[in-house]
Amino acid sequence: MHVVLLSLFPEALAPYLRSSILGIASEKGIARYDLVDFRDFSRDRHRTVDDRPFGGGPGMVLKPEPILDCVEWLERRHGSFHRIMLTPCGQPFTQERAGDLTEHERLLLLCGRYEGFDERIREELEWDEISIGDYVLAGGELPALVVTEAVVRLLPGVLGDERSAQEESFQTAGLLDHPHYTRPRVFRGREVPAPLLSGDHAAIARWRETQARARTRVRRPDL
Numbered sequence: 310m311h312v313v314l315l316s317l318f319p320e321a322l323a324p325y326l327r328s329s330i331l332g333i334a335s336e337k338g339i340a341r342y343d344l345v346d347f348r349d350f351s352r353d354r355h356r357t358v359d360d361r362p363f364g365g366g367p368g369m370v371l372k373p374e375p376i377l378d379c380v381e382w383l384e385r386r387h388g389s390f391h392r393i394m395l396t397p398c399g400q401p402f403t404q405e406r407a408g409d410l411t412e413h414e415r416l417l418l419l420c421g422r423y424e425g426f427d428e429r430i431r432e433e434l435e436w437d438e439i440s441i442g443d444y445v446l447a448g449g450e451l452p453a454l455v456v457t458e459a460v461v462r463l464l465p466g467v468l469g470d471e472r473s474a475q476e477e478s479f480q481t482a483g484l485l486d487h488p489h490y491t492r493p494r495v496f497r498g499r500e501v502p503a504p505l506l507s508g509d510h511a512a513i514a515r516w517r518e519t520q521a522r523a524r525t526r527v528r529r530p531d532l
């Protein structure tokens with residue numbers, strides 16, 4: 310999968326893309342990331358990318374020309390992308406959406422800053438507009454990393470088979486994860502639950518499912 314992130318702060322995104330699961334995916338050749346600063350597509354010598362809103366009001370609006378020129382240049386080079394715009398006005402991001410996005414060969418993630426995008430950016434091209442939650446961040450950079458990580462970790466070969474299979478079952482059942490334990494067996498007087506030590510795989514599976522259901526009922530009854 311080829312992921313292109315369009316941002317005014319590419320240097321803020323670079324270290325995270327090299328770390329942990331995202332770094333492993335690119336080392337394995339499963340994912341490739343390109344960071345593009347759309348300020349490079351500004352048409353004036355001050356490298357302007359934003360301007361004051363028509364109709365007045367606070368903040369600045371991202372101009373259409375640099376962003377559209379940048380996207381069109383990328384698509385001439387690589388072919389078309391599934392285009393994603395990160396804004397608080399988008400559809401809520403979910404595990405199911407992450408799974409759907411794994412179907413695309415090329416993703417383009419547009420990170421906004423300031424008050425928002427000139428509406429003609431939305432009109433001129435087709436965008437999948439995504440919000441990572443009902444709160445407002447200073448820009449789309451963290452949301453773009455959230456989406457990238459949620460999608461890339463699902464690509465075949467990125468995680469161990471065992472982990473992904475286990476997660477799938479919870480995911481499809483709409484349940485929160487069950488509690489986990491590792492050594493020591495007793496920590497500050499707290500013991501690891503007996504079923505996990507029994508060696509009886511059916512009993513372990515039953516215990517985990519019961520725990521996951523109880524936890525989901527208490528914490529997230531909406532699921």
Ligand code: ADE
Nearest residue numbers: 395396397440441446452
């Ligand atoms: N940009 C600013 N806030 C955001 C959010 N909650 N989701 C996606 N993009 C954003």
